[in-house]
Amino acid sequence: MMRRSLNGRLLTWLLPLLLLAVALPLLLFQWLPDIRLVILISALIVLPVAMWTIHRALAPARSLFRALAGSVNSYRDGEYNFGIHWRGQGELGELVQAHRELGDVLREQRQGLVHRELLLDAMVQNTPVAMLLISSSGEGVRRVVFANIAARKLLHGGWKLEGQDFDTLLAQAPVEMREAMARGGDSLFAVGNEEEDEEEQVYHLARRQFRLNGRHHELLLLRLLTNELRRQEVQTWKKVIRVISHELNNSLAPVASLAHSGAELVRRGRYDRLEEVFGTIEERARHLEGFIRGYARFAKLPQPQLQTIQWMAFLSSLQRQIGFELEMPSSELEGRIDPSQIEQALLNLLKNAHESGSGSEGVSVRLTRLPGWLRIEVMDRGSGMNDAVLQNALVPFYSTKRNGTGLGLALTREIVEAHGGRLSLHNREGGGLCVAIQLPEADV
Numbered sequence: 001m002m003r004r005s006l007n008g009r010l011l012t013w014l015l016p017l018l019l020l021a022v023a024l025p026l027l028l029f030q031w032l033p034d035i036r037l038v039i040l041i042s043a044l045i046v047l048p049v050a051m052w053t054i055h056r057a058l059a060p061a062r063s064l065f066r067a068l069a070g071s072v073n074s075y076r077d078g079e080y081n082f083g084i085h086w087r088g089q090g091e092l093g094e095l096v097q098a099h100r101e102l103g104d105v106l107r108e109q110r111q112g113l114v115h116r117e118l119l120l121d122a123m124v125q126n127t128p129v130a131m132l133l134i135s136s137s138g139e140g141v142r143r144v145v146f147a148n149i150a151a152r153k154l155l156h157g158g159w160k161l162e163g164q165d166f167d168t169l170l171a172q173a174p175v176e177m178r179e180a181m182a183r184g185g186d187s188l189f190a191v192g193n194e195e196e197d198e199e200e201q202v203y204h205l206a207r208r209q210f211r212l213n214g215r216h217h218e219l220l221l222l223r224l225l226t227n228e229l230r231r232q233e234v235q236t237w238k239k240v241i242r243v244i245s246h247e248l249n250n251s252l253a254p255v256a257s258l259a260h261s262g263a264e265l266v267r268r269g270r271y272d273r274l275e276e277v278f279g280t281i282e283e284r285a286r287h288l289e290g291f292i293r294g295y296a297r298f299a300k301l302p303q304p305q306l307q308t309i310q311w312m313a314f315l316s317s318l319q320r321q322i323g324f325e326l327e328m329p330s331s332e333l334e335g336r337i338d339p340s341q342i343e344q345a346l347l348n349l350l351k352n353a354h355e356s357g358s359g360s361e362g363v364s365v366r367l368t369r370l371p372g373w374l375r376i377e378v379m380d381r382g383s384g385m386n387d388a389v390l391q392n393a394l395v396p397f398y399s400t401k402r403n404g405t406g407l408g409l410a411l412t413r414e415i416v417e418a419h420g421g422r423l424s425l426h427n428r429e430g431g432g433l434c435v436a437i438q439l440p441e442a443d444v
Helices: 006-031 035-076 090-126 149-156 166-171 175-183 226-268 271-299 311-319 339-354 387-392 408-418
Strands: 130-136 142-147 187-191 201-212 215-224 307-310 325-327 334-337 364-370 373-379 422-427 433-440
Touching: 035 090, 130 149, 142 149, 142 166, 149 215, 166 175, 175 187, 175 201, 226 271, 307 311, 311 325, 311 339, 311 364, 334 339, 339 373, 339 408, 339 433, 408 422, 408 433
Parallel strands: 325 364
Antiparallel strands: 130 142, 130 215, 187 201, 201 215, 307 334, 364 373, 373 433, 422 433
């Protein structure tokens, strides 16, 4: 601890030196009459003493500078559990105070970082998602850099995985997992043992690649979906049963009532109203038939039978069934699709557009060519969708219409994805909805 200021120490040491520098020549002059000799002897005595005095006076400052340099090196190494004290004033005091405040800030930040790291490690280790970080060496060997508890249980019976050869571990994994790893990209796979009558377990594999410290790394996430899928399956079946029950009641109740009324009319001999009764029964029966056919189509969507088509001719034919404005970059645009399935998908979207409250002139279809893709946008100027409806619009059996089945958009998405495409929805500026289909451009 430095107890005195630098100026005070210099004054304490230099004042006797000044007195010596003045008094010594006067004393020597009494014995030596030659002034040059007196100056020479005084210089030989005073200069070494002055150098020694200044060295001693500046020793605390040098110690302070060494301490400051050492503290900076310690900060660089991540050590903050020390401090420097200087009781003097002036620039050195301000420097030490600023250095102390810097140390306090770094110490607090380091403690906060350590707490966050501990929290993150606890979350990563205890998450049910199996997490593995794989590093690839120049020799092609893939080793496990990090694995949480779920990954250890899944692949190594709970034992440590770090440093293990990943390919060796994978060779001991179920064949379904090995195939999923070999395919590359994200995927779903199921693992089960029919011989031991084990329940099938469904996993989702997500993988991301990046470079760290000049080496290739891959992060693998394996999430068990069995329980979640089972809950979703139960909820879906409940919803299907409610929708079907509702639709059957809406159709069969009037049919039963009309059949009873028809029997009463026959009993009374009033045949003139039978045509009306049978017509209503036929209408409800055909509605029920269409409803069941829609569910069957959704459940048994066949693989698309691709054909080469001219988009202009295809969409012109569609315009004769339902009205819309068409925007195309070229009339010679071709594609390979299943015409009947894509026609059904576009009819679903155009029907929704006309039922959205948009005028007929506000419904349009626009084709745009993107690198490797063809984008088809079905647009309207209706009321659009709020956030809740947008999030659930593609979920099967979800509908905001009173008599809707919730299968139109879901079936459209199934058709588009069967073609290797994507379906998305967003509200348009100025009102209305845009449903975008992106289909891969295949060689024709």
